Amino acid sequence: MLKLIKNANVFNPDPLGLCHILLAGEKIVYIGSDLPDLDSRLGVEILDVTGESVIPGLIDAHAHITGGGGETGPASRVPPVFLSEFTLAGVTSVVGVLGTDDLTRNTQTLVTQAYGLREEGLSAWCHTGGYHLPLTTLTGSTRGDIVFIDPIIGVGELAVSDHRSSQPTLDEFLRVASDAYVAGLMTGKAGIVHCHMGDGERGLTLLRAALDKSEIPARVFNPTHVNRNLPLFCEAKDLTRRGCYIDLTAFPEGHSEPGISAADAFLEYRAGGFPADRLTISSDGGGCLPAFDAEGRLTRFGVGLSGTLPDTLKELVHQNITLDEALPPLTSNVANLLKLKHKGRLKVGMDADLVVLDAETKVRDVMARGLWHVRDGTAVVLGTYESN
Known part of the structure; x- marks a missing residue:
């Protein structure tokens, strides 16, 4: 019709x-x-x-479509995200990721969930791997997953500067980025490494070293959660001037400290005159939002919600940002980064x-x-x- x-x-x-x-x-x-x-x-x-x-329909480029969590055992695993949790938030396209638990939840289950969301009417993709190296893959290799598995468009979320990561070396990190980049060239897919950024003091050191010591284009290195603390956000803003896209997380109310909300981060980024086309905003929908003490003990946790994306849009409009300025990090910028030619x-x-x-x-x-x-x-x- x-x-x-x-x-x-x-x-x-x-x-x-x-x-x-x-x-x-x-x-x-x-x-x-x-x-x-x-x-x-x-x-x-x-x-x-x-x-x-x-x-345009919103593109949520970071969601735990199979559910996240698992930091305190099997009962702490977040359930998979239902279709309407995305659509009621205005999300029409989503990219699934694995996080801390990339063992009991793996690339196979992620791909299956992406296909399931497609059958229900959403546009869905995913990344291969998770927090840890070696990556959990479906075909046995990063390039194989991106080249041969239709929904897989990159690697992520690979943990950096986080006590839960596998502490990748620069050589290990560059090998993953090279595989993702070459597979992207072969397929026309995004071919990015979507990097979970933790609160570690090393911040974005590994990504800067990768830019300094390799020929891999800057757009391949894509840090997320960069507004989780202020020093990290300051580093990330500078990275956009080297050609990287950075991804803000639209944290639910009460979960942005010690960082800042996605709306406030957008306003600070805009005021600093950083490249407008290099900023994206995602929800971490379905993901666990934990906080740890100095001993690595879980002190509290919440769950990410895709509904924080339209909430962020509404907040920006209330801050006198016009829709045409506020929309790109939720639509066209995301489509450009992910090479989703018919979206955004x-x-x-x-x-x-x-x-x-x-x-x-x-x-x-x-x-x-x-x-x-x-x-x-x-x-x-x-x-x-x-x-x-």
């Missing part, structure tokens, strides 16, 4: 003004100020949004992934791959094992 969205205040994420959007199947086939003349026999489904903002923008030929925001910048309606998943703030499509 054709779908027509009328009178939309469209953000590409650039502002396009008041437009009409025609969708056919899973693609955008028209955006313009003139209302298309469509034969009534085509059975067009029409939604008049009366000037509400329509934005509203243009003819792009995938029909979009979000309608109400006057309060809250997610009202969500379309993923041409199908409405959320209407008037209610999930109308649920995952296989979800219930109303």
Whole structure:
């Protein structure tokens, strides 16, 4: 069925003004100020949004789709994330990662979960490996996983400067990055190393050494959680001027200390004049958010939520940041980094992934791959094992 969205205040994420959007199947086939003349026999489904903002579907580039956790034993493992937990947050594309537990949860289960989310209507990918070396792979090699397994687009989240990491040496780190980069060249995939950054005093030393001592392009080295403490964030900002993308985590309320929230980090980054196209924001959805004492004992933990992404967007708008400035770290910048050519923008030929925001910048309606998943703030499509 054709779908027509009328009178939309469209953000590409650039502002396009008041437009009409025609969708056919899973693609955008028209955006313009003139209302298309469509034969009534085509059975067009029409939604008049009366000037509400329509934005690209959000891309969550760091989510524990199989569930994270496990730091205090099997009972502390977070359950897998249901479909509607993403769609209610305006997320139409997601990248799954493994964290501390890359043993009882592995690349096989991650790939399977990505395929499951695809069957339920989301666009889903994942990385191979997890916190530790040697990486947990499906084919036996990093290059093999990226080249031969469709959903796998890079390596991650490989732990650096963290007491839970395998303490990789520079040579080990460069070997992983080389394999990811070459596999990306062979396939057109992202080919990045998505690095979990801990609170260790070494900070980004390993990544700077990799940039200094190798020919691997800077975009391959992609640190996340960089706003978890202020010294790390200061280091990370400087790294963008060398060509790296850095990823902020939209921590739930009460979990950003001793760092800063994603919204505050965005504002500080913007005020410093750092490259606007090198910043992304992800949720760590489904991941455990632990805090440890000096002896490595767990003192508290929470769970990441994809809903922190639209919360961050809303906070930025309330801080007088325009939508076209606030959206790229959640949409087009992510698509550029991950080489998702049909995601992150509203243009003819792009995938029909979009979000309608109400006057309060809250997610009202969500379309993923041409199908409405959320209407008037209610999930109308649920995952296989979800219930109303």
